[in-house]
Amino acid sequence: MNIRYSNGKExxxxxxxxxxxxxKKCSDTRKAERFFKERGIKYQFVDMKEKGISKGEVTxxxxxxxxxxxxxxxxxxxxxxxxxxxxxxxxxxxxxxLENPQVIxxxxxxxxxxxxLDISRIYGKGGNRICIVGxxxxxxxxxxx
Numbered sequence: 855m856n857i858r859y860s861n862g863k864e865x866x867x868x869x870x871x872x873x874x875x876x877x878k879k880c881s882d883t884r885k886a887e888r889f890f891k892e893r894g895i896k897y898q899f900v901d902m903k904e905k906g907i908s909k910g911e912v913t914x915x916x917x918x919x920x921x922x923x924x925x926x927x928x929x930x931x932x933x934x935x936x937x938x939x940x941x942x943x944x945x946x947x948x949x950x951x952l953e954n955p956q957v958i959x960x961x962x963x964x965x966x967x968x969x970x971l972d973i974s975r976i977y978g979k980g981g982n983r984i985c986i987v988g989x990x991x992x993x994x995x996x997x998x999x
């Protein structure tokens with residue numbers, strides 16, 4: 855299956871190793887799963903309610919997205935936890951986020967690629983794109999808006 859990247863190039867990417875971190879109830883997570891499924895791209899779903907997310911993964915995604923603040927779903931249900939995370943010392947935020955992964959915007963997509971994968975068809979013109987850390991290893995980003 856050919857995938858169109860944000861630079862306009864197309865490539866067959868059925869061999870990509872993709873993980874989707876999210877929750878089963880999250881509509882954006884379901885959109886990400888549908889995106890890859892419709893294109894015949896294999897992926898692994900990781901339920902963050904059951905397994906959480908590693909410190910390294912959170913750090914990698916935070917770097918790709920401009921910091922921990924940009925990973926937080928500030929519209930989430932747990933307003934007390936969100937307020938605590940907002941006002942605690944920066945060095946304590948990561949630990950608190952790891953203890954409470956429900957505050958992370960989902961889905962988080964981890965893929966083995968140094969390219970940017972164009973997903974604008976899901977969100978329409980001006981839609982969000984997966985943020986990729988291009989080091990030749992695994993790359994991570996927040997898929998949803």
